Amino acid sequence: MSLRQLLPAAADYRGLRRTWRGDLLAGVTVGIVALPLALGFGVSSGVSAEAGLVTAIVAGMIAALFGGSHVQVSGPTGAMVVVLLPIVAAHGIGAVAAVSVMAGIIVLAAGALKLGRAVGFIPWPVIEGFTLGIAIIIFMQQVPSLTTPRPLVAGEHSSNAIVAAGQSLAAADWSYLPWALGAAAVVAACMLLAPRLHRGIPGSLVGIVVVTLLCVLLPTPLAVIGMLPDALPAPQVPLLPVDSLAGLVGPALAVAALAAIESLLSARVAASLADTGAYDPDRELFGQGLASIGSGLFGGMPATGAIARTAVNIRAGGRTRLASLTHAVVLLLVVLALSGPVGTIPLAALAGVLMITAWRMVHLATAASILRSTRSDAAAFLLTALVTVSFDLVVAVAIGVAFAGFFALRNLSRATAVNRQPLAGDPVPGDERIAVIRIDGPLIFASADRVFAEATAVHDVGVVILRLSSLDHVDATGAHILSDITLALERRGITVLIKGILPGHEKLLRTVGVVTALRHHAHLFRDLDDAIEHARSHIRREQSPAVREG
Incomplete structure (x- = not known):
């Protein structure tokens, strides 16, 4: 700037x-x-x-x-x-x-x-x-x-x-307390009642003037x-x-x-x-x-x-x-x-001003709406207030942000779904050896381990098609876990095909090594039908004893 x-x-x-x-x-x-x-x-x-x-x-x-x-x-x-x-x-x-x-x-x-x-x-x-x-x-x-x-x-x-x-x-000092409370009460009353008479009346100033005049006219401590x-x-x-x-x-x-x-x-x-x-x-x-x-x-x-x-x-x-x-x-x-x-x-008059100011800072309807929202937001609200009162304001904000961030990441990670889908169209012999796995939502560090476990939990298949066209967001950890999934399946003798890498994700996936983890560079597809046809050709060769995968 x-x-x-x-x-x-x-x-x-x-x-x-x-x-x-x-x-x-x-x-x-x-x-x-x-x-x-x-x-x-x-x-x-x-x-x-x-x-x-x-x-x-x-x-x-x-x-x-x-x-x-x-x-x-x-x-x-x-x-x-x-x-x-x-x-x-x-x-x-x-x-x-x-x-x-x-x-x-x-x-x-x-x-x-x-x-x-x-x-x-x-x-x-x-x-x-x-x-x-x-x-x-x-x-x-x-x-x-x-x-x-x-x-x-x-x-x-x-x-x-x-x-x-x-x-x-x-x-x-119990001889002083009643005087101080009285002064603060007068100011508080002026601040609360003045807006009812007219919004333009500065209740705090009116209250201070009234208390000050009383203290000048009357002997007070x-x-x-x-x-x-x-x-x-x-x-x-x-x-x-x-x-x-x-x-x-x-x-x-x-x-x-x-x-x-x-x-x-x-x-x-x-x-x-x-x-x-x-x-x-x-x-x-x-x-x-x-x-x-x-x-x-x-x-x-x-x-x-x-x-x-x-x-x-x-x-x-x-x-x-x-x-x-x-x-x-x-x-x-x-x-x-x-x-x-x-x-x-009088200092007590100023105390009255600040007490009412503090009271007006608290919006009960807002607090109630947060407490009724989600458990994580309600917990963040209460935790921040508690730490603010007990320790330090800046620490309270840091802890509150970290707490809310943790639950936000947890909820975000739960939005990531791994689903095995049936092959579209009329089935052909060998389709039971093909698994189409669709990964939806954000693929980030918070969900990476779960995605790896669910995506590699396939058995008795020869080809896995990873559908990535529904990924909202991918970070470096998410991209790396895709590479790990590919390598883990390939080590088990399962051919991995990837379909639908979005343009915004392509550079990251290539940089992290997802593409190089594939057995062949031709195992990238934009169309699902092409990926399924290629998978079926793999299964046919697998089932033919005279053909060996190169």
Whole structure:
């Protein structure tokens, strides 16, 4: 892929004269929705609310300009929070910016190497299991912020979100818990009820404003975000000792894998929500890589495409990149003009936002349909969710894909059939010594051994005709097994004729040695009647004591 294909072009803004009003309105709407999420994900990641805002602004702007989707909105996400928490616990807050830059370089390189289509290999049940696991983790991660006003000490609780939630409840400050639960409940109620009044009401922002005003007017023990800067920090290269950077290679690879997967999935879903033009997966990786690099240089977090904010953008009328850029500008104006009021937002209110966000990530109807589909898909869904919650997000996707792939191969191998067919037409003496064996479906490594066993399980025959015209697909192992079948039968004195090699398979079968395994090059046929007539001539010569096969 040329560099020009990865860079912004005038075509990115085709139709802007017609859509600019809707794009500006959508951008403002998404900016309002993104504000509490950026703050909440920044706090939940163990870094800071400032880091969440910086990521939404810097990464959101860069991804809008360089990404492969016209409507994708990027920034901090819940899935990334899940990965970052263990990194902060193990390496400190200062490592997050370095990981962001390192992961961004990896994602950028993946885009340049045209690896964007790889997300198509992730099965739907694995994606949904992954989403369910993330939702559970995000919900459970909010429990510690509801149980105590003090910041948690690194290593105080387990790195597993569910275990940590239980530990924090066991050590809860019961004088603080009712206040925190009340604040979270008010926000949750606003988020659930506001859409019933009007779809355009940003329930999360309304809830945060209500709780913040109550905390300003009433004496409460609720912990707040605290002082925020009134400008973006100056960009700088994260400086860490060399040995520390070496220890961050593994985490950076995990973050890069997650950023690539989540961004591509989000862009793919966005392309199906409205007619906003196709997305370029390689350019999307390139843009998201640049976004994470830029975010890291400004002290932010790794960024990904955010499907919830992207969906809001599309529903609000966003059709070009102007909407995503406007969203970043709105958040920048918040930093420049409203950093003081934003700093008074209670952390419990943000916890309420994220809990409802996590709840909305779970689609019960979708989960039910997967569980009712096939046993293998249901198992892949549950296994991916379980591993996501218990261990690691990227590992969960890898295990889920491997699990689903195993069952897909098993089902594919079962589609391969080996059948002995009767000879067409009136029988002639000696026909019982001719076996027509038809191989249908895909002939791949997963079915090769079974095909060999069934195709060579013939007895008391002198000629075997292998019918290959119904093979859907043949890999190298499948081609090699055809050669082995031919040689095994020939060693038993059985002449093998092959009928119906498809043009698309011929080169592979000749390269692997199927044709050379035949006793004679004339034992290849395109027509079954010709193959049967040749087989009968072999049987006649076999039954004549004066004739010997050459």
